[in-house]
Amino acid sequence: MKAAVFKAPGQLVIEEVDSPEPQAGELKIRVMACATCGTDAKIFQHGHPRLTPPQIIGHEIAGVVIARGAGVVDFNEGDRVQIIAAVPCEECWACKAGKQGICPNQTSMGYQYPGGFAEEMIVPSAVLKANGVNLIPGTLSFEEAAVAEPLACVLNAQRVISVGPGDTVLVMGAGPIGCLHVRLARALGARKVFLADINGSRLQLSAAAVAPDRAIDMSTEDLDAIVRHETDGVGPSVIITAAPSGQAQEQAIALAAPGGRISFFGGLPKDKPMIAVDSNVVHYRELILAGANGSSPAQNKEALALIAEGKVPVKDLITHRLPLDDVAGAIDAVTSGTAIKVVIIPGGVD
Ligand SMILES: [Zn+2]
Ligand SMILES: [Zn+2]
Incomplete structure (x- = not known):
């Protein structure tokens, strides 16, 4: 499959990588939309202390479940899902107090785990454990659902x-x-x-x-x-x-x-x-x-509902839809301020 792999500051390479297989407790999704964010631009330019290259980046993710690892019963092939970005540990004092956004053991999609600028992606078991997979309501589009993550923050x-x-x-x-x-x-x-x-x-x-x-x-x-x-x-x-x-x-x-x-x-x-x-x-x-740091899985669910119910419309904020080959162009548009929200459609744009 094709993916955008961050190799070093200034080096984001679109290349063929092996399609991942889901292990126990994991889901595999076909990425339908992955929105770009200021953080992607920061990573592209300077790297990030929590990210060891090479890594597939992208953390505002929506897709379709195409395979399940052993033991996953809450989701089915064909489910349309939106995925959290910041993954809390669910074990520490902060998580137990419902403050998952400041979990000191937080990991993130596109940092410690391969992210969404790819045709396919594994949803790690830690995401499922944290209740971080949300079914996309009704006919809401994948690209609007992907914006639930920044809205949660x-x-x-x-x-x-x-x-x-x-x-x-x-x-x-x-x-x-x-x-x-x-x-x-x-x-x-x-x-x-x-x-x-x-x-x-x-x-x-x-x-x-x-x-x-x-x-x-x-x-x-x-x-x-x-x-x-x-x-x-x-x-x-x-x-x-x-x-x-x-x-x-x-x-x-x-x-x-x-x-x-x-x-x-x-x-x-x-x-x-x-x-x-x-x-x-x-x-x-x-x-x-x-301050403000990320969001909790519950806030992700709430943000997705706010979008689906039309309380916070996002459709008109998505000014650019680009194929995976154009991730660099997407990051450019974000940095220059010529776009509002830019979404990568790994399956290609009509
Ligand atoms: Zn973001
Ligand atoms: Zn925690």
């Missing part, structure tokens, strides 16, 4: 900071994740949602799709003045930084309303992880600063 972040009715939400970063944050905040009842980016053309593309109450081009507009004006001088009650930018994180702290909750959704480059914080601003304004 977005859901996790908004749960950590309790986004809900009455909130005024500023999302900084208008990539695919920023778009999902806007849509989810609305679904959770936010009163107003703003979307800001320093890349004017990316902002325009994304704002046309998700229609925030106000799109703010940070390269030409005064973010501070606009969000203050839009929130009656108070500032947003929620700010989510969906960009690898320390400057955005610092700005979020300066802009948030008293009692505001801030999610550092996007991590920073590992050689530039420090930011400057006026601790007294956090102190006197009672700000809550929160």
Whole structure:
């Protein structure tokens, strides 16, 4: 079968590899859709400490079950399924507390296990044990189902900071994740949602799709003045930084309303992880600063249901469908901001 194998930074090779056979407790799927993500671009450019090449990458996966290993009774050949990306151990204190996203023993599809940029893929037994295989409801397409994984991460972040009715939400970063944050905040009842980016053309593309109450081009507009004006001088009650930018994180702290909750959704480059914080601003304004890391299998199920029920539509966010041979082009489109969501269709695009 054909697969996209990451060999070294800058080297992602489409090649023939042996078709894998499912062992006890595993499923084998035909990958029908695997969405690309900012992390794939990061891996392609720099590699990743948790990934030992050569490895097939891709972790936003949907497909059809084509074989079962011994002992698998919950799924059948022909089942349409969506697969989690972050695989919790289900044994540690975090997993037992229902906080699988911060499981210290977490492994991931496309990192420790071969991923979804391939014609076929094994679903490891650890994924089945963690309840990480979801049946795709009704007629929902594979490509929409694949977006359940990033939406689950977005859901996790908004749960950590309790986004809900009455909130005024500023999302900084208008990539695919920023778009999902806007849509989810609305679904959770936010009163107003703003979307800001320093890349004017990316902002325009994304704002046309998700229609925030106000799109703010940070390269030409005064973010501070606009969000203050839009929130009656108070500032947003929620700010989510969906960009690898320390400057955005610092700005979020300066802009948030008293009692505001801030999610550092996007991590920073590992050689530039420090930011400057006026601790007294956090102190006197009672700000809550929160992180976000992956999602739990339960959040994956919930995200898939949100998409299937139309509460968080994603179909119009999928701007590009590309065959496996074009993984490099897909990563390019993600990085440049000319696409919103790019999905690889290993079986080929009509
Ligand atoms: Zn991802
Ligand atoms: Zn665990």
